[in-house]
Amino acid sequence: MTTKNYFPASENPVADAGGGLKRVVAAYNTNLMCVEAHFETGTVAALHSHPHEQITYVISGKFEFKVGDETYYISAGDSLYKQPNIMHGATCLQAGTLLDIFTPHREDFL
Numbered sequence: 867m868t869t870k871n872y873f874p875a876s877e878n879p880v881a882d883a884g885g886g887l888k889r890v891v892a893a894y895n896t897n898l899m900c901v902e903a904h905f906e907t908g909t910v911a912a913l914h915s916h917p918h919e920q921i922t923y924v925i926s927g928k929f930e931f932k933v934g935d936e937t938y939y940i941s942a943g944d945s946l947y948k949q950p951n952i953m954h955g956a957t958c959l960q961a962g963t964l965l966d967i968f969t970p971h972r973e974d975f976l
Contacts (some may be wrong), residue, residue, distance in 0.1 A: 885909055891975050899971035905958035913955035918968045920948040927962010
């Protein structure tokens with residue numbers, strides 16, 4: 867993968883992930899990826915796991931997150947860490963945007 871340093875928003879396509887979820891991949895390289903996730907109220911991100919470490923920062927909205935055996939109610943300014951292979955999912959309680967950081971990058975998002 868060639869290293870790219872600048873990712874203008876006008877060149878970052880919006881991917882419709884279905885069910886009220888839209889995703890915009892921003893900056894990334896082999897080891898790191900930044901993704902905006904836009905949720906409509908009521909959207910459910912089903913429980914899943916992946917081998918990536920993930921940090922989620924709430925830009926706006928309200929969400930119920932399940933991470934492992936814990937449930938968290940989070941809103942703007944809150945953040946979560948998800949270790950590799952842990953089951954996690956979310957329900958959007960109020961439309962909003964999350965900023966997800968993954969390491970390494972998510973090949974399935976490209």
